[in-house]
Amino acid sequence: MIRGLYSAAGGMQATSLQQDVTAQNLNHAVKPGYQREVLRFQASGPMEALQGPETSLHTDFSPGTLEHTGSFLDVALDGPGFFSIDGPSGPLYSRCGTFALNGAGQIVTQEGRTVRGTGGPIEIPPGTSQIEILDDGTVVADGAELDQLSVVAFQNPHELRRVGTTYFEAPPNAARDTTGPNVRQGYREQGNTTIVHEMVQMISGLRQFEATQRALRSLGDAIGLNTRPLNR
Numbered sequence: 001m002i003r004g005l006y007s008a009a010g011g012m013q014a015t016s017l018q019q020d021v022t023a024q025n026l027n028h029a030v031k032p033g034y035q036r037e038v039l040r041f042q043a044s045g046p047m048e049a050l051q052g053p054e055t056s057l058h059t060d061f062s063p064g065t066l067e068h069t070g071s072f073l074d075v076a077l078d079g080p081g082f083f084s085i086d087g088p089s090g091p092l093y094s095r096c097g098t099f100a101l102n103g104a105g106q107i108v109t110q111e112g113r114t115v116r117g118t119g120g121p122i123e124i125p126p127g128t129s130q131i132e133i134l135d136d137g138t139v140v141a142d143g144a145e146l147d148q149l150s151v152v153a154f155q156n157p158h159e160l161r162r163v164g165t166t167y168f169e170a171p172p173n174a175a176r177d178t179t180g181p182n183v184r185q186g187y188r189e190q191g192n193t194t195i196v197h198e199m200v201q202m203i204s205g206l207r208q209f210e211a212t213q214r215a216l217r218s219l220g221d222a223i224g225l226n227t228r229p230l231n232r
Contacts, residue, residue: 014041014055015212019205021057026198033096033166034191036060059168061157063095064192066184072131073099073107076189077151078182084116084150085109085167091116093152096166098188107139117147133185149183152176 021039028034038058066076075097077083082093092113099115102108105124107115114121117139124131124141132140137149154160154176160168170176 014039015205015208017055019202022198022201022205025193026195026202028165029191029193029195029198031096031165031191032098032188033064033094034193035095035166036191036193037162058158059160059162060192062192064190066187067190068187070186071098071188072133072185073101074186074188075099075133075149076184076187078184081151081153082168084152086114086116086121087163087167087169090169092163092167092169093160094166094168095189116150118150119147122147122149133183135182135184137183151183 018039021037025036036059038060040056040058041054063077063080066078075083077095077097082095083097085092085094094109096109098110099107100110101124102112105126107122107124109115116122122139124139124146128141130142133149134140137151139146139149154170154174156174159174160170163169
């Protein structure tokens with residue numbers, strides 16, 4: 001019976017972690033380029049010694065739906081890969097392509113990080129009236145080719161480490177290749193989850209937590225009865 005207490009308590013802890021992950025996904029469900037997090041459960045030992053499942057956090061790298069915006073600096077990847085972004089200590093990678101121009105005319109993210117081209121930061125000349133981004137990522141300003149967006153794919157994207165809502169870092173030995181998906185100007189990639197999906201997950205997790213809590217309470221009451229001294 002004591003083993004059952006540990007098992008129920010472990011189940012409550014795992015379900016609580018799942019609720020935290022679901023809340024994270026729900027909070028960022030409408031963020032362009034967001035990649036949802038997934039908590040995986042694995043039995044920690046033989047059923048006789050089970051105290052609750054082990055958990056590990058993973059990222060779901062499946063693509064989100066493309067949404068047409070018409071903005072010339074909204075860009076989406078129709079295929080695998082990540083945009084390369086200048087981070088504080090090296091390159092970052094993201095599926096979020098809602099870009100803008102800073103005061104120096106450089107293409108940047110919404111947080112102000114420089115978007116990398118094959119030759120470095122991409123600078124738009126002053127007075128440019130039309131910016132076009134071709135399917136291969138080539139940036140054209142008033143008919144003149146400037147540079148090409150640096151798009152990188154990884155043989156095993158699960159090696160990437162999340163460092164922000166939509167940013168990832170790659171380990172030094174991660175195998176990477178410049179990829180050639182269709183770059184879609186005027187589109188943005190929605191997060192690969194929805195508010196409805198995460199709400200269903202949260203309600204399901206709450207019911208599971210409550211059921212495990214009731215089981216724990218019942219076991220505790222049973223132990224109390226078994227250990228209570230007999231009235232004489």
